[in-house]
Amino acid sequence: FLTEKLLREVDLGRKYSNPDFDLESIEKVAEAAAESMKQAEAVTHIGLGKGLVEKVASNRRILGENGQVVLQRQSSSGKIKEAREAPEGTIDPYVRLISFWKEDEPLAVLTYYATHPQSYYGHGKVNWDFVGIARQERQEALGGLPHIHFDGAGGNVAAGKYNDGSQEKRPLLASRLATGMERAWKTQEKLILTSDMLGWKVIPTTLPVRATLKEEELQAKLKDENLTEKIRIRAARDLTFVRRMNKGEQIPISSLKLGPAEVLHLPGELFVEYQLAAQELAPERFVVMAAYGDYGPGYIGTEIAYSQGGYETGPVSRVAPEVEAVLMETIHRLLHSEQ
Structure with a gap:
């Protein structure tokens, strides 16, 4: 909404977002959440499981012998021979599952998997793509059991090795992910969950701003009518984040403890290395x-990634390389400190 406000001041309102639709969506979700409380069920157990997902995810950043990004493997890069033949690279190959039970009755399922959820795209139609198809398939297979899926730290992960952007690849990728979800369901361990095993931590965190983003320069770009709308809109988005951080605004980073499970909630298009590091920490x-x-920070890379080139650590990332130290400290505190 702050970006839209800036754009309206220079007669570019509604060029970037539809605030009326956004507000309506927020209100509908809030109303649905309030209504759902009337149907609350007591949870006695949780199920924890993980399933291997094969031939879906691959790292987007292919490094050369000099340690620099030599090939940017995007979501539909499978049409390029080098992208198909390059190794998967660093990914988290597992989809993880948390289910909620009332004794022997399953109530809901949450799944988590790290990848850009895109097969073919860029045609002006918003849809849930292969990840949403997989989720729906599993929900129907379990008799309509509510199933919510979350994208993990997939900022530098996509289906590019296995996807060429053709329409037939979407159901294939969906089937592979659904198979991993099914494996997680079938191998889950069911555990007792009591109220004293629950916990909620929130750590407000200030992220370091990219050195090249200067408030005065961004404001000048935004007001420059000789620049393209795309450049001016980008300047508004950058300016919004810079002002937030310069004013000392902090982004809430949180964890939900469910017995032996820890659910971490992080900002931005986070690199998968953060997800893997969190698992290693606990x-x-x-x-x-x-x-x-x-989403204010945009992409969030690792410290070394900012010296390696590539799309994700270019202008689409509004944070500085020091962000890794900041986030890892926060993640460590969430996993190991009492609050």
Whole structure:
């Protein structure tokens, strides 16, 4: 909404977003959440499981011998021979599942998997793509059991090795992900869950701003009518984030403790390395991660990634390389400190 406000001030309102639709959607979700409380069920157990997902995810950043990105493997890069033949690279190959039970009756399922959820796209139609198809398939297979899916830290992960952007690839990718979800369901361990096993932590965090983003320069770009709308809209988005951080605004980063499970909620298009690092920090626990919360930072890479080139650590990332140290400290505190 802050970006839209800036754009309206220079007669570019509604060029970037539809605030009326956004507000309506927020209100509908709030109303549905309130209504759902009238149908609350007591949870006695949770189920924890993970399933291997084969031939879906691959790292987007292919490094050369010099340690620099030599090939940007996007979501539909499978049409390029080099992208198909390059190794999968660093990914998290597992979909993780948390289910809620009332004794022997399943109530709901949450799943988490790290990848860009795109097969063919860019045609002006918003849809749930292969990830949504997989979720729907599993919900129907379990008799309509509510199933909510979260994208993990998939900022540098996509289906590019296995997807060429053709329409027939969408159901194939969906089937592969659904198979992983089914494996997670069938192998889950069911555990007692009581109220004293629950916990909620929130750590407000200030993220370091990219050094090249200067408030005065961004404001000048926004007002420059000689520039393209695309450049001016980008300037408004950048300016919004810079002002938020310069004013000392902090982004809430949180964890939900469910017995032996830890559900982490992170901002931005986070690199998968953060998800893998969180799991290593607490190997005795069942750690899942949902990224893409506060989208202000854009892409969030690892420190070394900012010296390696590539799309994700270019202008689409509004944070500085020091962001890794900041986020890892926050993740460590969420997993290991009492609050």
